[in-house]
Amino acid sequence: ARAARSGQFVVVIDAGHGGKDPGAIGPTGIYEKDVVLQISKKLSNLINKQRGMRAIMTRSSDKFIDLRERIHKASDQNANLFISVHANANRNRGVKGSSVYILSQSGASSEAARFIAARENAHFGKLGNSHFRNKNRMIRSVLLDLSKSSTLDRSYSLAKNVLGRMGKVNVLQRSGVESANFVVLKSLYIPSMLVEIAHISHPAEEKKLSQQDYQTKMAKAIFQGVKDYYVQHTPKAPRYTGKTTRYIVKAGDTLSEVSERYNIPMSRLKKVNNLNSAEIRVGQKLKIPIL
Ligand SMILES: [Zn+2]
Structure with a gap:
């Protein structure tokens, strides 16, 4: 996989539909x-709080975005992952129930998957075709061929992690990752998936989808799945520079949160700060090792 220009792990979050x-x-x-935009914003905030990760949204308002723009966001930013969020x-x-899909080039994994892909693709049909006719077509297909199998493997790994986390928040429609021919995933040569948070057609799930706490739980589940993937596919052991930066403890902070946010093990934080326990107090200045 290519490293992001900035050295950060860049996640493109694509809130489905719009305008x-x-x-x-x-x-x-x-x-x-509306609900997928709200969840996407929460997911974006979680990612941006995580040291070393950055989120880019294909849309952050109620705006119609065509397929080309959605895909270019990922290509232009040299993104590492692409997540399309739907209900x-x-x-x-x-x-x-919830489900997670990856691209299939050889047909859908089930009749339901085929049906869902057809629905999600409805607004992309025409744009999708013109996209594939454009002059980048050859370059894109070469890139796809070169990286297809490893990208699909990684997409599967990403989707599996996210599905596992989502299964702790909601019932899963099926126990495994599904695949279908989603146009929005088609031109991407980075690991990508399409998440169906829950069924908006199901009265109880429609209600949940519109609730803040449920949206937060789902955003956290996806974020945790992304982090699981990130840990599995970033084999580099941390190398500390010996330098530190300063963090001032805010109300509600716990040492484990600070540890997670900066990707520094608790034990390391305790050692650097001469802490005997995980107790911290508001206003306390913590040294954070720089990787
Ligand atoms: Zn959708």
């Missing part, structure tokens, strides 16, 4: 485009 395209609409009239819908309002 004239509402996506699916729930029984009480809640729009998919599922089914004509049968009893169908519920």
Whole structure:
């Protein structure tokens, strides 16, 4: 995989639909485009708080973004991961659960996956085709061929981690990662997945999707899955420079949070700061080792 120019791990978060395209609409009239944007913003905040990671959103307002723009965000920023965030819908309002999809080039993993891909692709059809006709077509297909199998392996690993974390928040529609021919994932040669948070067509899940605490739980689940993936695929052991930066403890901080945020083990933080326990107090100045 290519390293981001900045040396950071860049995650593109693609809130599905937007503007004239509402996506699916729930029984009480809640729009998919709105809840997926809210969850995407929460996910983006979590990623941006994590040292060494940076989030880029394909849209941060209720705006229609065409496929080309969504893909260019990922290519231009030399991103490491691409996550498209959606809510599922089914004509049968009893169908519920979360799922995670990766691109399949050889057909959908199930009839349901094929149906969902068709729905999510509906607004991309025309744009998708023109995208593939453009002059970058050859370059893109070469890149896809070169990296296809390892990218799909990594996409699967990413999706599996995220699915596992989401399964702790909501029932899963199926136990495994699904695959289908999603246009938005098609031109990407970085690990990518499409997340269906829950079914907006299911009355109880529609309600949950619009709730702040549920949105936060889901954003955290995806974030944890991304972190799991990041740890698994970033084999470099940390090398400390011997220098430190300063962090002033704020209300509500715990040492384990500071440890997570800066990716510094608790034991290391304690040692550098001569702490005997994990207790910290507001206003305390902590030394944070620089990697
Ligand atoms: Zn969607």
